Amino acid sequence: MxxxxxxxxxxxxxxxxxxxxxxxxxxxxxxxxxxxxxxxxxxxxxxxxxxxxxxxxxxxxxxxxxxxxxxxxxxxxxxxxxxxxxxxxxxxxxxxxxxxxxxxxxxxxLPTGLTCADAVTLGGSGVVAHFALARAGLTPGESVLIRGAAGSIGIAAVQLAAGGGAGVVAVTTSASERGARLRELGATHVLDRSGAGDPAAPTSFNVVIDVVSGPGLPLFIDRLRPNGRYLAVGVVGGHPPADFGSRLLAGFRKSLTFATFSTDTVPIPDVRAVRTAHFHAAARGDLRTxxxxxxxxxxxxxxxxxxxxxxxxxxxxxxx
Structure with missing residues (x-):
């Protein structure tokens, strides 16, 4: 073969x-x-x-x-x-x-109506997005920044967070090129990778879901509100600086939380149940791939x- x-x-x-x-x-x-x-x-x-x-x-x-x-x-x-x-x-x-x-x-x-291409676009990414948002404790009315929003995990997270009643700010490589598409998926604001590009966007957030990590990670720790929660779910941009924890300590009085997240820590029956629900939602057109x-x-x-x-x-x- x-x-x-x-x-x-x-x-x-x-x-x-x-x-x-x-x-x-x-x-x-x-x-x-x-x-x-x-x-x-x-x-x-x-x-x-x-x-x-x-x-x-x-x-x-x-x-x-x-x-x-x-x-x-x-x-x-x-x-x-x-x-x-x-x-x-x-x-x-x-x-x-x-x-x-x-x-x-x-x-x-796979359910009828879901293509194989759609399945591999959503299957792994959707459960990461779902359980990351749940682990962060995102609630309706809160603000979430999704870093790496143009990837399949980010696209799922934008839709799920918006569907749950959160205000969604998407971060991508080019806000001007991808902004309209991310807004169609549920983002209220779109920023470029430096965190700029939309003067009307909020400057602080209850939750950050980060697919990228890399050298820019500390800039987004600084944007957490008091009791803010930061979840790193990927390292596609490389490892963060070794001293990034100093930014958490600098915001000590804000009671910030930083965590990594992998679906390896979620019980298999729970993952299967969510993935099955996502596949059926996508087949109905309720979740876009x-x-x-x-x-x-x-x-x-x-x-x-x-x-x-x-x-x-x-x-x-x-x-x-």
Whole structure:
């Protein structure tokens, strides 16, 4: 089968298309023929080696989110799964390929009306957005700033926060180019990555949801209101400065809270329930997915170059 591996850590050019044997499903697993493969920020972080070389090794297939039909079953799996359209999480690797395997706990059937491209745009991102907003304790009437709002997590967070009655300020690379689209999704104000670009936007917030992190993180800690909550849910912009905690201490009298968040800490049944609800909401048109582009699997390098250049609005999807 055709697959995309990390031949060396670093930039997008470290990805390579190779031929590999198709993986066989182990007991309790299914094999899937992907019709759509999600390209996400976590893939870029893993490819760069930012999370350490133990998270994924050179030579491994990149990719964690696929949607397609079940083509083979491991022992102990109900035969009714064969041929089903499903979304699946493959772990930190294994998705960028013509065949992938996943455990049943990480596999969900897709509702009629939801495309495979929509599924990989929403499946991983929607639950991150949902549980991050819940962990931050965002309530109706509060103000939330979403940093990295043009990515699939940010787009889901904008919609969910606005739907919950919060005032949403979206931060993206270009407020002038992307502002109208983010406002259509529920943002009340749109700022550029420096936090400027809309004089009418509030200057402080109850909650910050940050997909980016990186060197700009302390600037947004400064914008928290008293009892403000800051959740870092990604590091697509790199690690924050080592001394960023000094900004929290500088605002000591405001009783600020800073936390990291991963859905790995959420019970699997809760994740499955929310993801299922999101899939049905998207199939009804109540939750929007934004597919930036659909590219052939062998153009994975281009997909990562587009992400690195900040040109992606939504999610890039690969097709074998």
């Amino acid at each position: 055709k697959a995309v591996v990390i031949s060396r850590f670093g930039g997008p050019d470290g990805l390579e298309v190779v031929e590999l044997p198709a993986p066989a499903p182990a007991p309790g697993q299914v094999q899937i023929a992907p019709e759509a493969i999600g390209v996400g920020g976590v893939d870029a972080v893993l490819r760069s080696g930012m999370l350490g070389r133990g998270a994924i090794r050179e030579g491994q297939v990149l990719g964690s989110e696929v949607a397609g039909r079940v083509t083979a079953l491991g022992t102990g799996v109900d035969p009714a799964w064969l041929g089903r359209r499903v979304w699946a999480f493959t772990g930190l690797s294994g998705g960028y390929a013509e065949r992938a395997v996943a455990t049943l706990a990480d596999t969900l059937p 934004v597919v930036h582009a659909v590219l052939p699997l062998d153009q994975a390098v281009l997909a990562h170059e587009e992400m690195a250049a900040g040109r992606v609005f939504g999610r890039v999807v690969l097709t074998p």
